[in-house]
Amino acid sequence: MPTVAKGDAMRGLAVFISDIRNCKSKEAEQKRINKELANIRSKFKGDKTLDGYSKKKYVCKLLFIFLLGHDIDFGHMEAVNLLSSNKYTEKQIGYLFISVLVNTESELIRLIIQAIKNDLFTRNPVHICLALQCIANIGSKEMAEALAPEIPKLIVSGETLDAVKQSACLCLLRLFRTSPETVPSGEWTQRVGHLLNDQHLGVVTSATSLIHTLAQKTPEDFRQCVQLAISRLSRIVTSSYTDLQDYTYYFVPAPWLSVKLLRLLQVYPPPEDPAMRGRLNECLETILNKAQEPPKSKKVQHSNAKNAVLFEAINLIIHHDTEPTLLVRACNQLGQFLQHRETNLRYLALESMCLLASSEFSHEAVKKHMDTVITALKTERDVSVRQRAVDLLYGMCDKSNAEEIVAEMLSYLETADYSIREEMVLKVAILAEKYPVDYTWYVDTILNLIRIAGDYVSDEVWYRVIQIVINRDDVQGYAAKVVFEALQAPACHENMVKVGGYILGEFGNLIAGDQRSSPMVQFQLLHSKYHLCSAPTRGLLLSTYIKFINLFPEIKGQLQDVLRNNNNLQNADAELQQRAIEYLQLSTVASQDVLATVLEEMPPFPERESSILAKLKKKKPNVSDIEVKEGKKSSNPPTLNNSAANTPEATPASAPVPVMAAAPAPAPVQSASDDLLGLSAGPAAAVPVTNNFAAPAAPAGGGGLLVDVFDTPPAQNNVSTALAPQAEDNFFNMAGETAPSGDASATELDGRFAIKNNGVLFENELLQIGVKAEYKGNLGRLGLFYGNKTSYPFQFFTPTVSCPGELASALNVQTKPLDVNTVEGGAQVQQIINVECIADFLDAPILSIKFSYSGSMQQINLMLPVMLNKFFEPVEMDATTFFNRWKQLNSPGQEEQKIFKATYPINQDNSRTKLLGFGFGLLDGVDPNPDNFVGAGIIKAQSSQVGCLLRLEPNMQAQMYRLTLRTSSNSVTTRLADLLLKLF
């Protein structure tokens, strides 16, 4: 018996719906719908004007079709017409159609706005409400502009009916969200707060939402609402369920309003006024107490409504994070829920407790529930609940329970749902790293992780374990041993092979003494996996083999056989082929000494934020909150990062790098991984400069032009810059050119002045500044030539030189004042500046020029071309001396290495000129590779003299350089490297 439509029954609609329901197939349904659409279309197009009733019927049919998933592209106009009907039912259908089917870009929006306006200004509250609801649903920008000013009046006017006020609040909220600027500010914002006191709880409910959003935007404007919200909340929670008859839901007074009020209070910090604070705490305690009372009804609606308020109260307690007793009570309450028979409650309790775990007051209390949470992880039938359990275990983990939690998570991982494995792997890896019991435990954990869930172990995880093993020499032998054992498993994940290959290649010698893991056994074990692995892993293993040739000369023959194997030498994969060829060549040509230098143990990686954590944050943005809050804990446990950084003995002797030849470095992985290992930050040999064999030929031609014009007059420089827009265009940065005043930032100094002393420093339409400089030892003398290019005089021409910050103590600058303060049109004046280098420095002194030109003040700020290398003197030495000194300069900080993409095309002669211009003495024949440069020089500062050694390795294929500098002063190393970087 089909239900008959209520009210004015629409028989046609009922028939249509029944037809659709009786359709046996999708095709039949589609057919029936098409028929109906054609019918409606013809009715709308027909000459006969439809009466309101028919229009209403057809609009309902269209809605129904829309819900079935079909697009409706007509009927909008008819719906708009219905808006102006005087019949409530027809008007309502019109608004309904528009709310559901019209998007904000519709061209009909103007007509709709007009209809809404008409309804807003009627005296009929029912019509006003319909109009307001429509605005609240569509809320386009155009609507906001046309209607926003009207709404606040409705909200605060004493004459407005409650129902209208309710709609008006949410309508305004919508317009505020769409375009806040259209909502007028004014006296109403003061009065809207008082709606929290309104008699009508429906009005309070709507107003609370509006105030919440407004207060998030400008909290100060609504601060008075805190008190109003607290007293309203207090009245609700202390009322008996009979007081608020109509708003009591299953014996819970106004649960939704209470939730909203509690959420509004979360916009603000705890109230400072003790009375207010006391009253709020009373409320919160009452809510917590009620949770302990016997339920007034067995219905789930009762407990849900009660607990909705309870959870929101706990959110507020956590948000305030100042009341230890409340926090602990909240935690105990949630602890009870953890074992509740309602899945929903267990889920929410786990979720809330995760927040509590990050508060220092309740962290310990949360930890007490660890066993329950672990049980949940094992026994919950719902994966979303298990997911929450994982989150909570992660949140409650600290040094004291890390071992147990990690063990439980690992064991759960074996059976975990696929959907959450990757995230779990990240979490385990982070916890193991953050709270290591010891490093052997850490290594065990990560290897277990790879063993159990190898497919879900992202690259970041295994990079990290290698970084840590390399940085901690006390764990290297152990790591080699366990990874060797892990590789013996019959089926072994490729990630394990990667870690194994890398660690054995570096530290295989530490376990080679044992017959069971002799070099040959190690090699055979790794090689037994070789053919099962993907190309990147094979590349890594080839690097391991060349390292083995260095570590274990006794098995060189077998290793060379592998390299020589046609499968490798002629591999279709260019990377593998190249590695095989070059490693084979390297092992044949190079002496044992050279080999030992090339394949020196990896230097430690710089410490930085764990890349795994970054990945997890990316995956789950809300995790970062936990991390941030954790910083508040007084006893912040040291992380692996810190401890590694704080123990100098963990740093293995830095490698003396030399000779890399053109061979690919023993790179752990392919270039894609570079950034993750932080290779760009320069941990030595890990960066395969030559790795990217397929690098594009050369950068854009413009760069070449710039090199060529290094010594040509600047006027042409301008031309070439124009020709090559992609080239560095701040040769003549005209920061101060037209700005009448105030541009304090100095124009960046052009790199070419690092290698030459004379030239045009600055030029614009008005002024040209030339410079000539001479340096000897720690002294220098600059002549500046100011040329007026115009035919009018510069008045009040005052150049001043300043040494900002640290520079003042490192550089002594004396400026001779100008004889005149006017530079006539077409004239040039000269100024002499004497400088003395006291200590090493980075920034250049700033020349700031002020003058008045035809009545307007001009200001130009420039950097003077005074760099550290100006006080540099070349040194000649032979290869032995060079290598001895190089090796002496091996403490941390004395070396700076940069690997960077060539800005200019690599050219042997140009590089030579630049290095000589920079001040280095070039030592030919020291580096076996004639393409590389080795140089030496001394920085002569007044306070000290600093010897500098340089090695620059260009790589033609990759268009990259590797620059290594060693000096006896850490700061000089960094500063020279920065200057050099800009030249190539």
Added chain:
Amino acid sequence: MLKFILLVNKQGQTRLAQYYEHPEHERVSIERDIIRKCLAREDSQCSFLEYKNFKLVYRRYASLYFIVGVDHTENELAILELIHNIVETYDKYFDKVCELDIMFNLDKAYMILEEMVMNGRIVEMNQNRILLPIRVMDQAAQ
């Protein structure tokens, strides 16, 4: 806030859909996906699930599923009871509401919803007040 309310039957047909934010992707495909996810769940599973960057709160009444999409600030239990209150209000108006009532009286079903939730926020939870305008309308029509 609420992002949408969907009423869906066990066959996966949408019977009512109200959006408070324009759906980012194609409405039909996203609805299908959401419905499939909810229908696949067992009664013992919890009523909340993470979906893309928001949460779904759902409740089943006989053959009808009420599915509400909410952002992460929303109180899940409050939404769960909002659903129940909607159902009770429908029940009060239609007298033992069933899927057919909603289909045949789509306009009324929407109107009731409109009185309860507007712009993704709860406006009124008092059933008598919710039904007041619609009763006014019914009287006017007679």
